[in-house]
Amino acid sequence: MKLEFSAEPQAHFQEPWPNAYAIFSWLEFAISIPYPTYLITTLKENGKANACWHSWGCFSGTGQGYSALMVLTEGGHTCANILRAKEWCINLPQLEQRAPCENTVAHNGLENDEITDAGFTAEPSRIIRSPRIAECLVAMECQLTWHRPLFEDSGQRVFAGRIVHVALDERACTADPRLRLEQLNTMYNVLDTLDPLSGETRPGGLGIVRFP
Ligand SMILES: Cc1cc2nc3c(=O)[nH]c(=O)nc-3n(C[C@H](O)[C@H](O)[C@H](O)COP(=O)(O)O)c2cc1C
Incomplete structure (x- = not known):
């Protein structure tokens, strides 16, 4: 049996934290x-x-x-930096690097060097001026192609950028897909999970992908 929902949140939905369904869409938590x-x-x-x-x-x-498409919150440092410099680097961290990733959120001041303050090492990019993170197995250097608001009056902005250079650690170069996933050990963001029938919400977390 399929259940049908409009995009509006319902009164019985538990918010995982105050205003969660105003700041994010409840659909992200339900899907x-x-x-x-x-x-x-x-x-x-x-x-x-x-x-x-x-x-x-x-x-x-x-x-x-090959291009990267990203949605960024207006008002954040990354959004402002990309609008000014028209470039960025995408670095793929492993599950084992969860703690330094969390440090980037905690040490987010203008005076922070957020790569070293988080416990990572900065290394120069080949094409762009933004630095790469040496410990990440994959780094993609991107140059801005276009950007626009997600919709009129949205607080989010969509950025598209061409990947102009890639650095791959030799450990990520295996042709064995199973081994490749194990080496990358990419963290997947699974938000808190909402059951739209009962309205119950439970904590999500970081997942990883494995072949069955
Ligand atoms: C697992 C995880 C995923 C996140 N994903 C996003 C995201 O997709 N978009 C976003 O705007 N913020 C996201 N954030 C929050 C940003 O990392 C955080 O607000 C950061 O401090 C913004 O940095 P900036 O102001 O230097 O751009 C995420 C945080 C975590 C912990």
Whole structure:
């Protein structure tokens, strides 16, 4: 039996935290699409590194090139840095690097060098000025193609960027897909899960992908 829902939240839905369904869509909590998480590195206006743990993104391309699409909250440092510098780097961290990823959220001040303050090491990119994170097995250097609000009056902005250079650690270069997933050990963001029938919400977490 299929259950049909309009996009409006219902009164009996438990919010996982105050205003959750105003800040995010309740549908994200009811549908649970796992998003891969990655660190977006950019440069602040003062030249210090910014690192943003992020998950609203996807990748697409053809023989004409490969691009990253990301949705960023307006008002955040990453959004401002990309609008100014028109570039960013996407670094894929492993589950084992969860603690330094969390540190990037805790040490988010303008004076922080967010890569080193988090416990990572910065390394220069090849094409862009934004630094890469040395410990991440994959780094994708991106240059801005276009950006626009998600919709009129939205507080979120969509960015598309061409991937102009990639650094792959040799450990991630195996042709064995099972081993590749084990090596990458990419963290997937699974938000708190809402049962729209009962309205109950339970804590989500970070998942990983494995072949059955
Ligand atoms: C697992 C995880 C995933 C996140 N995904 C996003 C995201 O997709 N979009 C977003 O705007 N913030 C996301 N955040 C929150 C940002 O990491 C956080 O607000 C960060 O401090 C913003 O940094 P900035 O102000 O330097 O851009 C996420 C946080 C965590 C812990």
